[in-house]
Amino acid sequence: MNIKGSVTKRKYLNVILPLFIASMLAYIDRLNISYAALTMNKDLGFTAQVFGMGAGILFFGYVVFEVPGTVFAEKRSPSKWVVRIMLTWGIVTALMGFVHTELQFYIVRFLVGAAEASFYPVCYSAIVPRWFNAKERPKALSILLTSMLVSSIIGSPLAGIILGIAAFGFKGWQMLFILEGTMAFIYGIILIFWLKDSPEDVSWLTPEEKKTIRAEYEREIAVKNSIKKYTLWEALKDKTVLKLCFIYFMWVTGFWGFGFWLPTVLKSVSGLSNSSVSWLIIIPMTAALIGFIINGNSTSKTGERRWHIAIPLFIGAVGMALGALTSNPVLSFICTCVTAIGVYVGMGVWWAVPTSFLSGPAAAGATGLINSIGNLGGFTGPYFVGFIKTSTGSYTAAYMCLAISLVIAGVTMLTLKKKVPADMLEQGNAKQNKIELG
Numbered sequence: 001m002n003i004k005g006s007v008t009k010r011k012y013l014n015v016i017l018p019l020f021i022a023s024m025l026a027y028i029d030r031l032n033i034s035y036a037a038l039t040m041n042k043d044l045g046f047t048a049q050v051f052g053m054g055a056g057i058l059f060f061g062y063v064v065f066e067v068p069g070t071v072f073a074e075k076r077s078p079s080k081w082v083v084r085i086m087l088t089w090g091i092v093t094a095l096m097g098f099v100h101t102e103l104q105f106y107i108v109r110f111l112v113g114a115a116e117a118s119f120y121p122v123c124y125s126a127i128v129p130r131w132f133n134a135k136e137r138p139k140a141l142s143i144l145l146t147s148m149l150v151s152s153i154i155g156s157p158l159a160g161i162i163l164g165i166a167a168f169g170f171k172g173w174q175m176l177f178i179l180e181g182t183m184a185f186i187y188g189i190i191l192i193f194w195l196k197d198s199p200e201d202v203s204w205l206t207p208e209e210k211k212t213i214r215a216e217y218e219r220e221i222a223v224k225n226s227i228k229k230y231t232l233w234e235a236l237k238d239k240t241v242l243k244l245c246f247i248y249f250m251w252v253t254g255f256w257g258f259g260f261w262l263p264t265v266l267k268s269v270s271g272l273s274n275s276s277v278s279w280l281i282i283i284p285m286t287a288a289l290i291g292f293i294i295n296g297n298s299t300s301k302t303g304e305r306r307w308h309i310a311i312p313l314f315i316g317a318v319g320m321a322l323g324a325l326t327s328n329p330v331l332s333f334i335c336t337c338v339t340a341i342g343v344y345v346g347m348g349v350w351w352a353v354p355t356s357f358l359s360g361p362a363a364a365g366a367t368g369l370i371n372s373i374g375n376l377g378g379f380t381g382p383y384f385v386g387f388i389k390t391s392t393g394s395y396t397a398a399y400m401c402l403a404i405s406l407v408i409a410g411v412t413m414l415t416l417k418k419k420v421p422a423d424m425l426e427q428g429n430a431k432q433n434k435i436e437l438g
Helices: 002-044 048-075 078-098 102-116 119-131 137-163 172-194 207-227 232-237 239-270 274-280 282-302 306-325 329-344 360-374 376-392 396-413
Strands: 419-421 434-436
Touching (some): 002 078, 048 119, 048 360, 048 376, 078 119, 078 172, 119 137, 119 207, 137 172, 137 274, 239 274, 239 360, 239 376, 239 396, 274 282, 306 329, 360 376
Antiparallel strands (some): 419 434
């Protein structure tokens, strides 16, 4: 038992931790545009609609490169692909500090998405399953994805500080992009020496431990294939995979519609300064972080997944809808906290679903497809909010629609089958032993 605990700890330190830091930098690089908007839009003369378009166009880069990038990484080297992603998106993010026109803004934002495309699907389908079995995976992914919240907790006040810095002829919002892009590039170099593809490539496991982890992974694949062996094309057109694409699209529409506009909306409601708003965001993100960990632990213990995803989505919808109906700063902020909990806490459980019945290139391709189609919502949500704000002068109608999208995602999640092939079976016939999806 002690040996197993020791192995688990080492896997977290050498697999989850490097991915956690990379994810944190990725999320900071995604959200820095929302903080830069507090001063950038005025400096460059961007309307709310232009900003919404630029914020969301990043995800078109995902759609183009997500699936091929994920499949390529699975077949070649997932760890080296992550290194490549870090280096290229660091460079392109820094270029955001040099845009001056709407066209430049759109082009560079697209390139940021293209550079970062497949990062998360590679983590979910090609790296984590090689180290963590089905029972361990929801908790491992939940801990990994708390990086999104930690990045907001750290990145929000950091962005507020950097926005107040003007140096070397650059304004604060330009320094924000340049410094954070440089951080990602430097970390990409560090990952070359830290993150590895499989147990055979590391020195921190004994030969017996390497053999055990490898055997678990191979047995998972055998169990899934004994029930149904998916080709890449079969996985991409599978009805469950397509349903997951739809769920994630509706979810992400609300998620990023909320995330990209959060600082701007909070500032308009509260009347606080840029720095104060950036510190205020720590509160809802901390609440979501706590919920994230609780939800991940709960699903690992019970094996239930559908309700662990659907209930948070319903909570997020309630928070978003009520927030749209109040102009009271205190009530609005409380609704913001509720919304943050709802849109975030199911993510770790969610990404354990595709690998519960798929493996290898099929899992990589399907995960990439789900993420890329879903992330079209990353364009739809921010652009829709910007369009409605420009047209009506209010965020109310937009946020009500985003709440509806979360409800649709939650309801559709509950229509998934309750049982899926077991990722790992200790004993018995693979066709008779199942794990509960919900």
